[in-house]
Amino acid sequence: MSNKSELKRVRALHQKKYREEEGVFLVQGVKLVIELLASGWPVEAIHATVTAAPHVRHPQLQIWPDYDVERMGTLEHGNEVVAVVKRPDRSQFAPLGIDELVLALDGIADPGNMGTLLRIADWFGVKRVLCSVDCVEEFNPKCVQASMGSIFRVELHRVHLPRMLDELRSAGVSLYMATMEGEPVFELELKRSGVLILGSESHGPSDEVRALKAQAISIPRVGGAESLNVAAAASALCMEFLRQRLAP
Template identity: 55%
Template sequence: MAKAKDIPEGLTEAEFKLVRALRDRKHRRAEGAFLVQGRKLVEEVLQAGWPVRFVVATAEAARVTGIPARLLRTAPAHRMERLGTFGSGNEWIAVVDLPGPAVDGPLEAGELVLALDGVADPGNLGTIIRLADWFGMRRLWCSPGTVDPFNPKVVQASMGSLLRVAVVEVPLPERLARARREGATVHAADLTGTSVFEATLVRPAVLVLGSESHGLSAAVRAGADILLRVPGRGGAESLNVAMAATALCMEFERRRQP
């Protein structure tokens, strides 16, 4: 017979309401927690040692997990559907403590930092966080108008990279000015800029990307040392911001000194 301590508890009404509330940014900030959905991401969060309050799973999913019973809560599938924010992958949902303020020290020699000026789409931000992780960046700056990095769709799109890249909310014009004093060159993506393949790319560097609808704000644009564009040959009006970030980062990486 299983011991009582090995049997997951049922999800309480208070816990149900908490999970529902954490879909909203103001409640995430008030509660100091966010949601992680899907078995792979939940397991990655646990393995990384992030403070997990509890994990909700269907009874069937709970039977095949190695998660400690003290963290597990069970709920029927129809309730899990009400808790999840996606059409599928709602069998596992973790409530995780928000991290404390990230350390944002001076730029190091050779460092490249991405800075986002009002990026609004959660999928774009999550993809850019994953991109930053791919190229070995450990921090990313966001203006206050950028989508919340702990939005469930951002967390999902980052595919675990949010665990390794510190997303720091900063007043961008002031932080860019400070970066220049630290010896960095500020590059900003803009359709009127110099082709990235012809520009001089100097590290340490900041690469700024503007919002999907309005591009760079005037104050951020004024703080850039050089404007860059990804040259194209076809009839598309522009690139998606995550696509542009990928192309620009690839060129920075190609020029990197061995």
């Protein structure tokens, strides 16, 4: 493939349509590509400037003029390296393990929030995340950047969420749903394994998910703020799950 054709192809991967058609996505920036290489995910190509190349050594590394690499990437600044990466196959979701918390994301629309949620999951040791089919694509460049490498360590499964949650509940898994009206989480004894459901930024969980009647939990409010960002709420709730799990 000529340089011109490859440049055109990589730029096309800025769009979801072409990422899905080819089964690949972009990872950008030296730090994130280093995280990628450490993860062992299959890399199709790495396009780097001569300055960035020594930091991202790989059999598929190609050195390009700075101007071309800049055009390949979506970042406002610092497009020194752009990797084309194959998407993983995650069709199977195994039963929950002992002391395992899983996040279930329902209708998350903002790619920055999605990436931050993956980063939060990674921080608190959450290895798997479920997301509804209407969640923003996890391979959106803004989501990949916001995850800060956590996308390579946290398994994300895109599923028909109400059906999956119903199946998990039938199997005896405890379901917790973050809502404004729920019981204060600090007053509850949480199960050591379970699923924490987080709804969309604007509307919360969907009616189908609410109909499952999961245990509604909330974060106590002391001040006058109307609500918390979904990522901020996830962080506080994950911390309480972890605190209770580690308590003697």
